[in-house]
Amino acid sequence: MRVKASAPGKVILFGEHSVVYRGPAIVLAIDRRVEVLAEPRGDDLLFIEAPDLGVSGFFHEGRYHPAAGGRRGEGVLRPLWVAVERTMERLGRKTGVSLSVASEIPIAVGLGSSAAASVATVAAVGELLGGGLTPEEISLLAYEAERVVHGTPSGIDNTIATYGGGLVYERGKGMERLESLREIPLVIGNTGRSRSTGELVGRVRRLREKYRTLVDPIIDAIAHIARLGREALLEGDLWRMGELMRMNHGLLWALGVSSPELDRLVNAALEAGALGAKLTGAGGGGCMIALAEPDRLGAVSTAIERSGGSSLRAGISRSGVRVWRVEG
């Protein structure tokens, strides 16, 4: 038997970084997915290939043995090893597995590719071993893998990759699914500079330790923006969303997680008529998002590209993780 599973990437509309401490983040699944093909092996090895990244290798008793791409493969593939191990422990079954990972989501730029890969891996391996995992279990097992990449992530990425659509996520309080969202006219601008979420979360933590009385009000203001952003999103009020995005970017800048490239793309989008623009995800590079009236989206994409970014138009993905058996 062979099984395939896929899961979507995401953009954070409001509330990144503040969500690590308190308050909500608003997140949308995007219609770019990671797909994982899983098949059983005759031995007890885990083989993983990610042809898009030019890496593949084996895990044997927790040790990585590269087949292609050298040791750099270990960084991206180890979380998937964790995802497989946890899934097998949960289901009480162990077997050799080969995984092939194909991604439409650029990696390490804040679009949730690692969580989408972990969620799809858990779902595919779970099905291969007899199935029965609930979405909540899939998300939790994928979170274990996310912890390897990000330290103590808030859990947004694995949650949205599991459920899709739009979510309000609050650490420790769980999530609210936003039903019947209208299409949001968004452009994603990618600086192309990869960064580490864990490192940027650490940067904010250190700033907070140094200037607690300054940083806490900024975190509270971002949390408040996210609450107002939820209302504006549900009302489909693009103007208000735009205004809130601009404020959110300014506050993230104050926390030290923007970058000259991100600011350049944000400013270019606003000059081209975007209603709002902000960095999305951890910052320090990675991606920004711009919201614009549908007839301005083209101009905003062009402005982003002229300023050195690559642009991606993304719709909301209504579906979260999907899993199916493959014949042959």
Ligand code: PMV
């Ligand atoms: O991994 P990213 O770039 O999507 O960032 C996640 C958002 C943060 O709030 C910065 C971290 C977290 O775990 O929520």
